[in-house]
Amino acid sequence: GQNIDQPTEMTATEGAIVQINCTYQTSGFNGLFWYQQHAGEAPTFLSYNVLDGLEEKGRFSSFLSRSKGYSYLLLKELQMKDSASYLCALYNQGGKLIFGQGTELSVKP
Amino acid sequence: GAVVSQHPSRVICKSGTSVKIECRSLDFQATTMFWYRQFPKQSLMLMATSNEGSKATYEQGVEKDKFLINHASLTLSTLTVTSAHPEDSSFYICSARDQKGGGEKLFFGSGTQLSVL
Numbered sequence: 019g020q021n022i023d024q025p026t027e028m029t030a031t032e033g034a035i036v037q038i039n040c041t042y043q044t045s046g047f048n049g050l051f052w053y054q055q056h057a058g059e060a061p062t063f064l065s066y067n068v069l070d071g072l073e074e075k076g077r078f079s080s081f082l083s084r085s086k087g088y089s090y091l092l093l094k095e096l097q098m099k100d101s102a103s104y105l106c107a108l109y110n111q112g113g114k115l116i117f118g119q120g121t122e123l124s125v126k127p
Numbered sequence: 128g129a130v131v132s133q134h135p136s137r138v139i140c141k142s143g144t145s146v147k148i149e150c151r152s153l154d155f156q157a158t159t160m161f162w163y164r165q166f167p168k169q170s171l172m173l174m175a176t177s178n179e180g181s182k183a184t185y186e187q188g189v190e191k192d193k194f195l196i197n198h199a200s201l202t203l204s205t206l207t208v209t210s211a212h213p214e215d216s217s218f219y220i221c222s223a224r225d226q227k228g229g230g231e232k233l234f235f236g237s238g239t240q241l242s243v244l
Contacts, residue, residue, distance in 0.1 A: 060235040117171045
């Protein structure tokens with residue numbers, strides 16, 4: 019089975035940097051995803067990590083350490099529109115995408 | 128990019144009725160589609176995996192007779208909530224994997240908000 023842990027809520031200031039952590043345990047690992055979700059909408063793909071290291075995409079970066087079962091999503095130059103839920107998800111060997119509980123990020127002026 | 132269309136986006140029904148939700152992959156073939164359910168302020172919970180031409184596989188605790196899944200073609204999967212009750216009110220989201228596109232990324236439908244009165 020899988021277990022995914024991420025903080026329930028975080029608050030940050032507009033223009034700042036925020037790091038959202040995700041730790042996991044799984045019997046089979048095929049990659050880790052980060053999604054952004056606004057209330058009442060479908061998740062939007064942000065990043066995919068299958069190898070250790072940092073993947074950078076504009077204001078968003080994602081890091082993975084498979085040996086530590088750890089990932090983080092880094093958001094730079096925060097904007098008000100970044101207020102959303104951020105979901106860490108594991109892609110397991112069964113081909114299924116299993117989501118963590120999500121981190122509700124509030125960006126304040 | 129790949130698009131997944133999900134209909135209806137919102138449905139309100141009376142208790143005891145059945146509701147069908149459609150999920151279509153518009154520009155790619157999807158032999159596998161996934162159905163998720165999301166309660167307010169909670170994450171997406173995988174309900175079942177829909178396999179084209181064969182029976183769906185359900186996650187533990189999901190009643191197969193209550194949530195009927197049909198995947199009759201490579202571009203369409205349907206979820207029917209039978210004899211819906213208020214506790215079935217939730218946000219249902221489908222997703223599909225583009226087999227040709229490397230297979231890692233799932234594309235999500237826009238979701239269906241089901242309200243059972």
